[in-house]
Amino acid sequence: MNRSKRMHAVTGAYGYSGKYITRRLLAKGEEVITLTNSPDRPNPFGGEVQARPFDFDNLAKLTESLADVDVLYITYWVRFNHRHFTYAQAIHNTLTLFDAAEAAGVRRIVYVSITNPSGNSPLEYFRGKAKLEKALQTSGLSNAIIRPTVLFGPEDILVNNIAWTLRRLPVFGVFGDGQYRLEPIHVDDLAALIVEHGQHDKNVTVNANGPEIFSYRQMVETIRDILKLRCKIIGIPSRVAHAIGYLVGKCVGDVTITRDEIHALQNELLFANTPPTGTIRLTDYAAEHAPDLGRSYHSELKRRTNRIAAYT
Numbered sequence: 435m436n437r438s439k440r441m442h443a444v445t446g447a448y449g450y451s452g453k454y455i456t457r458r459l460l461a462k463g464e465e466v467i468t469l470t471n472s473p474d475r476p477n478p479f480g481g482e483v484q485a486r487p488f489d490f491d492n493l494a495k496l497t498e499s500l501a502d503v504d505v506l507y508i509t510y511w512v513r514f515n516h517r518h519f520t521y522a523q524a525i526h527n528t529l530t531l532f533d534a535a536e537a538a539g540v541r542r543i544v545y546v547s548i549t550n551p552s553g554n555s556p557l558e559y560f561r562g563k564a565k566l567e568k569a570l571q572t573s574g575l576s577n578a579i580i581r582p583t584v585l586f587g588p589e590d591i592l593v594n595n596i597a598w599t600l601r602r603l604p605v606f607g608v609f610g611d612g613q614y615r616l617e618p619i620h621v622d623d624l625a626a627l628i629v630e631h632g633q634h635d636k637n638v639t640v641n642a643n644g645p646e647i648f649s650y651r652q653m654v655e656t657i658r659d660i661l662k663l664r665c666k667i668i669g670i671p672s673r674v675a676h677a678i679g680y681l682v683g684k685c686v687g688d689v690t691i692t693r694d695e696i697h698a699l700q701n702e703l704l705f706a707n708t709p710p711t712g713t714i715r716l717t718d719y720a721a722e723h724a725p726d727l728g729r730s731y732h733s734e735l736k737r738r739t740n741r742i743a744a745y746t
C-alpha cells in the first residue's frame with residue numbers, strides 16, 4: 435500500500451477534547467480521521483471525519499488504520515477502574531497504539547497526559563500516565579506530551595456537576611479545608627496547544643493550565659456566586675464527602691467522584707505552578723454559560739455505556 439502520509443488522526447473526535455482538537459485541525463485545512471470505539475455517536479463533522487475502529491486486540495489492523503497518518507493525537511484513557519474497563523487495559527491499549535503508530539510510520543504523536551504524573555504516585559491514574567509518557571519518550575517517535583489540569587467547557591463533568599449540585603442542595607461539602615489549588619483550562623485552549631505542538635518536530639513536555647488559580651473552595655464559591663445561588667459551602671472530611679458522592683452516584687447511576695480524584699485535588703496534583711498556557715477564564719466562561727451550567731447532570735458512566743449518544 436502506498437498511501438501518502440497526510441492525515442491527522444485524533445482519538446475520540448466525537449467525544450470531548452478530541453472534538454475540539456478535530457475542529458481546530460479542520461479549520462487549518464487538515465484532513466482528519468478519528469479512532470474510536472463509538473463510531474455511531476453523532477458525528478459533529480458530517481462526512482469530513484471518517485471513523486476507524488481502535489482494534490486494540492489486532493495490531494496489524496490498527497497499524498493498517500494508521501497507514502496514511504502523519505500525526506496522531508491521543509486522548510484515549512479511562513477515568514477510573516470499573517467492571518467494564520480498567521487503567522491496566524488503558525495502559526496496555528495505549529502501548530499497542532504507540533507500537534502500531536511506529537509500525538505504520540506515523541511521524542509524530544501528541545499525547546494527552548495529566549499534570550504531575552509520577553511513577554511513585556500512590557494513584558494508579560498518575561502512575562499509569564507516567565508509565566505511558568516514559569514509553570513514548572523512549573520510543574523512536576517524535577512526540578509532544580501535553581499535561582492538562584482539569585478541563586472546563588460545555589461537555590465537562592467536574593465544573594458542570596459542581597454547578598448541578600449547587601443548584602439542588604442547600605449545602606455543598608468541599609473535601610477537607612478546600613484550600614488546595616487548581617488551574618482549570620478551557621478545552622479549546624487545550625486543543626489549541628495540542629494542535630500547535632502537532633506541527634513541530636521537537637520532543638517536548640508541557641503543562642496545559644488556565645489563567646486563573648483558585649483554591650477548590652474558591653472555585654465552588656465563584657460558581658455559586660455567578661449562578662446567584664445561596665448554597666452554603668462547608669468543609670467536610672474527605673471520607674464523608676466521598677461517601678456522600680457515592681450515594682449521589684447511586685441515585686444518578688454514575689461514579690461522581692473517586693477517592694483518587696479527591697486525593698489528587700487535595701495534593702494539588704491539578705495545580706501546574708507554571709505560567710498559564712490558556713487564556714479563557716473559568717469566571718468568564720461560567721458567567722457566559724450561567725443559564726445552562728449545571729442544569730443537567732453529566733454522567734461519565736452514561737458516556738461509556740451509551741455509545742450512540744452525543745456527550746452533551
Ligand SMILES: NC(=O)c1ccc[n+]([C@@H]2O[C@H](COP(=O)([O-])OP(=O)(O)OC[C@H]3O[C@@H](n4cnc5c(N)ncnc54)[C@H](OP(=O)(O)O)[C@@H]3O)[C@@H](O)[C@H]2O)c1
Binds near residue numbers: 445510
Ligand atoms: N477531562 C478532564 O478534565 C481531564 C483533565 C486532565 C487530563 N485529562 C486527560 O485528557 C484526555 C482526554 O480526556 P477527555 O475528558 O477529553 O476524554 P473523552 O473525550 O471522554 O475520551 C477520550 C477517548 O478515550 C475513550 N474512553 C474514555 N473513557 C473510556 C472508557 N472507560 N473505556 C473505553 N474508552 C474510553 C473515548 O472512547 P470513544 O471514542 O469510544 O468514546 C475517547 O476515544 C485523557 O487522557 C485524560 O486523562 C482530562
